[in-house]
Amino acid sequence: METDGAFMHSHMFLLTGVRPLDACMGESGTGRPDGPGNVTDRTIQQAAADNERCSIAIFTEEPGTMDLDGVSVSLNQGSAIQLRPGSRYCMVNVDGRRAGWLIEFLTCRVGNSSSVAGGFPLLPYHREIPVSPVTALCAIVERLSRASGPPDEPAALRRQAALLELLALLMESQQRSHRLSDAAGAVQLTVAYVKEHFTEPLTVVQLASIAGVGRWQFSEQFRRLTGQRxxxxxxxxxxxxAKELLLLTDDPLRDIAQSVGFRDEYYFNRRFSRMFGCGPKSYARFRKSGASKPHTAPAASFRDHQRSQAGPLRLIVYGGLLGDVLMLGNKPLGAALAVMGRQVVYRDKLDGIADIGITGETGAIAALRPDLILLEKEGNREICKESNIPVVSFKRTEDVTVRLRAIAALLGAEREADRWIAWHEQAAEGMWAALRSRIGTGETATVLVQIGERLFVMGNRGLAASLYHPRGFRPSDGAKQLVAEGERFREIAADELPDYDGDRLFLLVSGEASSKRKAHLLADSSAWRSLHAFRGGNIHLSEAKWNYDDSLTRERVLAELPHILAARI
Known part of the structure; x- marks a missing residue:
């Protein structure tokens, strides 16, 4: 059997037709009468009956439905399908709009003018091929379908070159589609491998190598399967x-840390405290003693408190943790609402929560008599020094699902966190499936935030974390660098915009009309006009409130994303 390379070197391809795919209503054999620009059921079936002609339908302008030998197949915008020679098929498109183009060509052996029977053997028959990038597909089809100018030899040669580019793009897209399908199964095997070998030294590069996929693709697939990086x-x-060993043994912390896979005892201590709200020694001492009220207030004491008291924990919350706490069913006594309270998308849930200021007023906090204070970042512990209230801090760089589980451990709401994470993953899959016809496979995106005259590009946080999904967008090259370096965001100047250009740009501004006017002025500048996303009409404008990085905001983003995609500058 010939390899792909051998086949392409031993054959040549002759373009014979480029015709629009118009709607052909009804069953096969009942198409509209022939006319200029129409591909009817009868004319398509003639092409199908010709065993020497290759026919590929390209859906560049609309999704479409085809009847293939009596089987209805729905095809997305930005996809292609090779039609089997001799088969019966027609377009079925109820709105009557053009969906794309039918590309026809002959295959001949080099040195032989006779065409070879059969279609193009390097692409499957009657199977959708998602094409990436879509912009490249549209550009090639535009060159193929261009009818202006005299039919001279240079123009014919350019069309032949465009045909070869099209075949190469379809082959690459088909191979990529197979790799993505195979990658999910390979990554699933590495999840099982991790469960067996987590006490050993493991790196993402090592696991990606075991799965046989690229590091970025591996990390995204892994997060999709487990909810975590x-x-x-x-x-x-x-x-x-480590929790189990702390209760089962009296081994030194250094030995326990090393036995579960941590080389550094200090790092183990820090990770344990962040996840469970107390250090490993405090956790072991409290759980082994069975005391009803420990001196250090570890996470276990808060869970016991919740089970033993009539009401939930009395909390004070600072920063974006507020959305996570509300998601878990706990309404705090107080929160820093002076600025955030006017911006978040869940303002309807803030009634009854006292505003304790950005820096925290000690007297006001003490008057509320909280059990615990949650901080979004390290520092500012002086707000509770006088009242001696326990504090748990979380870094802003913490992944939302990891942070949600840690907060849930404090509140005794682990089941609620697990249910939300599972629901959110399923809901995101459904949303992206519904949006599939509106974005192309492999399209890249960048999220920009405008605050006054300053411009910021987001890493994998805020709205970007929802957009960068295996079924959604990939980060642009510039945004991918931020993600790899673990940066939440970076301030940039206008002349740096080309470094973050992608197929789409999402510009987030304040909800005030003046800021939106500034955004439109910015979009009219020369820096913006040079961007690929601007030239393609793919700059989406929305409000900065969708950039908060908490579970409650992310839940509501799923319903808002279709509207954000429709809002273009």
């Missing part, structure tokens, strides 16, 4: 095992 998932397994 690979290293977070490994650390969760290690820390849960």
């Amino acid at each position: 690979p290293l977070d998932y490994i650390n969760t397994l290690r820390l849960n095992r």
Whole structure:
């Protein structure tokens, strides 16, 4: 059997027709009468009956439905399908709009003018091929379908070159589609591998190599399967095992840390405290003693408190943790609402929560008599020094699902967190499936935030975390660098915009009309006009409130994303 390379070197391809795919209503054999620009059921069936002609339908302008030998197949915008020679098929499109083009060509052996029977053997028959990038597909089809100018030899040669580009793009897209399908199964095997070997030294590069996929693709697939990034998932397994060992043995912390896979005792201590709200020594001492009220207020005491008291924990919350706490069913006594309270998308849930200021007023906090204070970042512990109220801090760089589980452990709401994470993953899959016809496979995106005259590009946080989904967008090259370096965001100047250009740009501004006017002025500048996303009409404008990085905002983003995609500058 010839390899792909051998086939392409031993054959040549002659373009014979480029015709629009118009709607052909009804069953096969009942198409509209022939006319200029129409591909009717009868004319398509003639092409199908010709065993020497290759026919490929390209859906560049609309999704479409085809009847293939009596089987209805729905095809997305930005996809292609090779039609089997001799088969019966027609377009079925109820709205009557043009969906794309029918490309026809002959295949001949080099040195032989006779065409070869059969279609193009390097592409499957009657199977959708998602094409990426869609912009490249549209550009090639535009060159193929261009009818202006005299039919001279240079123009014919350019069309032949465009045909070869099209075949190469379809072959690459088909191979990529197979790799993505195979990658999910390979990554699933590495999840099982991690569960067996989490106490050993493991790296993302090593696991990606085991799966046989690229590091970025591996991390995204892993997060989709587990709800966590690979290293977070490994650390969760290690820390849960460490909890068991703390209760079962009296081994030194250094030995326990090393036995579960941590080389550094200090790092183990820090990760344990962040996940469970107390250090490993405090956790072991409290759980082994069976005391009803420990001196250090570890996470276990808060869970016991919730089970033993009539009401939930009395909380004070600072920063974006508020959305997570509300999601878990706990309404705090107070929160820093002076600025955030006017911006978040869940303002309807803030009634009854006292505003304790950005820096925290000690007297006001003490008057509320909270059990616990949650901080979004390290520092500012002086707000509770006088009242001696326990404090748990979380870094802003913490992944939302990891942070949600840690907060849930404090509140005794682990089941609620697990249910939300599972629901959110399923809901995101459904949303992206519904949006599939509106974005192309492999399209890239960048999220920009405008605050006054300053411009910021987001890493994998806020709205970007929802957009960068295996079924959604990939980060642009510039945004991918931020993600790889773990940066939440970076301030940039206008002349740096080309470094973050992608197929689409999402510009987030304040909800005030003046800021939106500034955004439109910015979009009219020369820096913006040079961008690929601007030239393609793919700059989407929305409000900065969708950039908060908490579970409650992410839940509501799923319903808002279709509207954000429709809002273009």
